[in-house]
Amino acid sequence: MKQFEKILKFELKYYFKNKVFVGITIFFMVAIAVVMFLPRALEMFKSDDTADTTEEVSVMLVKADDSAQADMVKEIFAASFEDYDVQITDADTEAIKDEIVSGEAECAFVMTGPTSYVYYVNNLSMYDMNTQIADEVLGQIYQMNAMINGGMTQQQAAEVMNIKIESEIENLGKNQMENFLYTYIMIFALYVVILLYGQMVATNVATEKSSRAMELLITSAKPTAMMFGKVIASCLAGFIQIIAIFGSALIFYNLNKSYWESNMMVGSAFNIPPELLFYMLLFFVLGFLIYAFMFGAVGSTASKLEDINTSVMPLTMLFVVAFVVVMTSMSSGNVDTIVMKVCSFIPFTSPMSMFTRIAMSTVPWYEIVISIVILIASTIGIGVLAARIYRVGVLLYGTPPKIGAIIKAVMAADRKNN
Amino acid sequence: MILELRNIEKSFGDKQVLTGVSFKAEGGKAFGLLGRNGAGKTTSIRILMNVFPANGGEVLMDGKPIDYDKVGFGYLPEERGLYPKKIIIDQLIYFAELKGMSRRKAIESIDYWLERLGMMEYRNKRLDTLSKGNQQKIQLVTALAHDPEIVILDEPFSGLDPVNAMLLKDVVKEQIAKSKIVLFSSHQMSYIEEFCDSIAILNNGRVALHGDLHDIKRDYPRDRLVVRTEKPDAIKADFGAACTVGENGALMIQLRSADEKKAVMSRLAEKYDIDEVKVFEPSLNDIFVEYAGDAPKED
Numbered sequence: 009m010k011q012f013e014k015i016l017k018f019e020l021k022y023y024f025k026n027k028v029f030v031g032i033t034i035f036f037m038v039a040i041a042v043v044m045f046l047p048r049a050l051e052m053f054k055s056d057d058t059a060d061t062t063e064e065v066s067v068m069l070v071k072a073d074d075s076a077q078a079d080m081v082k083e084i085f086a087a088s089f090e091d092y093d094v095q096i097t098d099a100d101t102e103a104i105k106d107e108i109v110s111g112e113a114e115c116a117f118v119m120t121g122p123t124s125y126v127y128y129v130n131n132l133s134m135y136d137m138n139t140q141i142a143d144e145v146l147g148q149i150y151q152m153n154a155m156i157n158g159g160m161t162q163q164q165a166a167e168v169m170n171i172k173i174e175s176e177i178e179n180l181g182k183n184q185m186e187n188f189l190y191t192y193i194m195i196f197a198l199y200v201v202i203l204l205y206g207q208m209v210a211t212n213v214a215t216e217k218s219s220r221a222m223e224l225l226i227t228s229a230k231p232t233a234m235m236f237g238k239v240i241a242s243c244l245a246g247f248i249q250i251i252a253i254f255g256s257a258l259i260f261y262n263l264n265k266s267y268w269e270s271n272m273m274v275g276s277a278f279n280i281p282p283e284l285l286f287y288m289l290l291f292f293v294l295g296f297l298i299y300a301f302m303f304g305a306v307g308s309t310a311s312k313l314e315d316i317n318t319s320v321m322p323l324t325m326l327f328v329v330a331f332v333v334v335m336t337s338m339s340s341g342n343v344d345t346i347v348m349k350v351c352s353f354i355p356f357t358s359p360m361s362m363f364t365r366i367a368m369s370t371v372p373w374y375e376i377v378i379s380i381v382i383l384i385a386s387t388i389g390i391g392v393l394a395a396r397i398y399r400v401g402v403l404l405y406g407t408p409p410k411i412g413a414i415i416k417a418v419m420a421a422d423r424k425n426n
Numbered sequence: 427m428i429l430e431l432r433n434i435e436k437s438f439g440d441k442q443v444l445t446g447v448s449f450k451a452e453g454g455k456a457f458g459l460l461g462r463n464g465a466g467k468t469t470s471i472r473i474l475m476n477v478f479p480a481n482g483g484e485v486l487m488d489g490k491p492i493d494y495d496k497v498g499f500g501y502l503p504e505e506r507g508l509y510p511k512k513i514i515i516d517q518l519i520y521f522a523e524l525k526g527m528s529r530r531k532a533i534e535s536i537d538y539w540l541e542r543l544g545m546m547e548y549r550n551k552r553l554d555t556l557s558k559g560n561q562q563k564i565q566l567v568t569a570l571a572h573d574p575e576i577v578i579l580d581e582p583f584s585g586l587d588p589v590n591a592m593l594l595k596d597v598v599k600e601q602i603a604k605s606k607i608v609l610f611s612s613h614q615m616s617y618i619e620e621f622c623d624s625i626a627i628l629n630n631g632r633v634a635l636h637g638d639l640h641d642i643k644r645d646y647p648r649d650r651l652v653v654r655t656e657k658p659d660a661i662k663a664d665f666g667a668a669c670t671v672g673e674n675g676a677l678m679i680q681l682r683s684a685d686e687k688k689a690v691m692s693r694l695a696e697k698y699d700i701d702e703v704k705v706f707e708p709s710l711n712d713i714f715v716e717y718a719g720d721a722p723k724e725d
Binding site: 011014015021221225228229416 | 507
């Protein structure tokens with residue numbers, strides 16, 4: 009136990025003295041601070057500026073052969089397109105095109121009938137909604153005219169057009185819209201952290217092996233103490249990093265809360281129910297540990313640092329597949345598919361899939377308990393197994409051994425111990 | 427204090443590495459573990475230090491199974507290596523603490539050893555800024571700082587210049603004088619011969635020879651004489667085929683039996699102009715070649 013403490017301390021110090029580790033953490037904290045303070049800064053900028061600068065408004069040209077239609081369209085478009093300065097033009101099509109290309113006007117609607125037009129624009133942006141708006145507005149005008157022509161008064165027609173449907177939502181389970189963002193953030197954070205730290209643990213072990221520090225370590229400390237010391241140190245380091253990043257995000261958000269209230273998405277990300285936060289932490293820690301142990305064991309079988317990348321590949325693949333499965337079902341909106349249900353009991357996938365199901369659907373309590381029990385038991389099992397592989401692996405040099413050979417050696421070592 | 431390996435068996439998979447290995451090492455004396463590459467020296471040392479268990483046999487301390495929680499080991503592995511990118515004092519403290527020392531005591535002891543080995547100026551430097559010989563001295567500190575009862579030195583002299591080798595010799599003598607068990611493993615026979623009172627030679631995972639070095643040498647038949655002389659020709663003519671010229675130019679006379687030793691010696695002294703005559707004793711090198719000579723079997 010004392011050895012474990014020493015190793016934990018030593019390894020933890022390694023992370024906090026690592027400039028890259030500290031640099032990345034600080035970078036993220038600063039980036040989040042910048043984002044969180046942005047609306048406040050923009051507001052200040054705006055209130056200073058509006059007095060003396062007039063905002064430049066893009067010009068939208070409207071042309072119709074019938075001047076009555078032109079007037080009407082101009083009037084309605086001016087109300088519908090608030091961002092534009094809508095102007096009537098008599099110029100011919102070529103002149104209109106020139107004006108758009110030269111940038112004098114941004115776009116033009118040339119009416120070819122009561123319900124048809126040609127839309128001119130220089131670069132059609134992905135987010136250009138102008139034609140949709142125009143379609144809707146023109147359609148409404150046509151419908152209203154038809155109703156008036158059919159004998160309704162203008163008021164009656166307007167009432168029909170503007171009918172409001174009253175509705176109420178009573179959600180008996182989870183609100184996926186609200187939970188989506190922080191589930192997404194948690195899954196993504198878990199993904200990045202596990203791959204990043206897993207690789208770090210594996211590299212750390214392989215470095216000790218290739219620098220032959222292992223020769224001395226293995227005679228100074230018990231393999232279990234070393235394995236657990238290393239993995240738990242990396243877990244703590246990862247956790248401290250995440251708490252620093254997300255904690256600062258939370259603080260900065262609360263400092264600027266009033267500026268963000270209008271943004272539903274961001275608001276929902278910071279509005280996690282405590283119960284879910286608990287599950288989040290639990291699955292995070294267990295998921296992290298189980299993978300870190302495996303990465304550590306794999307690292308111990310590589311004798312050169314160059315071997316690490318190929319050695320950890322199967323592990324990385326397993327994890328990426330789990331990630332893709334969860335992400336796919338999350339975006340499909342149905343997180344209770346058979347695949348997800350099975351995955352939420354397999355210890356390698358359950359940290360992501362079970363958490364997603366808890367957050368975005370309603371899962372019976374016993375399923376949660378079973379999943380957590382399986383996960384805890386496997387984490388301990390994998391930890392002990394990893395320590396044994398480590399004990400055998402660290403003294404093997406040369407080409408990385410096959411998985412079968414390692415398991416054989418571990419089992420043989422067990423027989424001798426008992 | 428007597429450390430004893432008794433009938434140690436070890437195999438890795440199908441490969442039998444050690445077969446019935448037994449030897450004894452006493453406190454206050456140095457013990458030499460010899461053998462060619464792949465003979466099983468490192469495996470024996472690892473079993474001795476409980477890195478992995480043996481398939482059979484036992485490790486005893488004063489006749490009782492050794493208690494690894496109580497007996498301290500200091501180890502200088504043949505494959506040297508610490509953390510190249512870390513500050514020297516940090517890693518020395520780490521290793522001493524892993525061996526159970528308190529931080530304060532560790533620093534005290536490490537500073538003593540750094541001073542003793544003339545490495546104080548490197549205390550706060552990174553290990554990879556040091557030369558190979560100096561790195562080895564740092565490694566030696568990890569083996570000695572926690573004042574272990576048993577010191578195991580695997581090829582301690584390789585890579586050291588003569589001045590550093592002298593320094594290491596003094597340190598080793600000091601450890602022996604403190605009645606510790608000092609176990610050497612080396613291919614440099616001259617050092618073993620200088621320090622070790624007893625040896626074990628491993629060959630293909632078996633102990634080919636074990637015992638007190640002095641006794642081993644005495645046990646060789648004392649039927650050869652070494653003669654140093656400026657005028658060898660007359661002696662050569664006298665003894666004929668029994669007289670050969672050794673490597674260093676001295677004459678070697680093979681006697682018919684050890685009994686005529688005294689007679690031949692006095693005849694040589696009376697008849698010829700000789701500088702020295704003595705009974706031939708094999709060097710450790712000769713013994714080693716004889717017992718560890720046949721090529722180790724490859725599997």
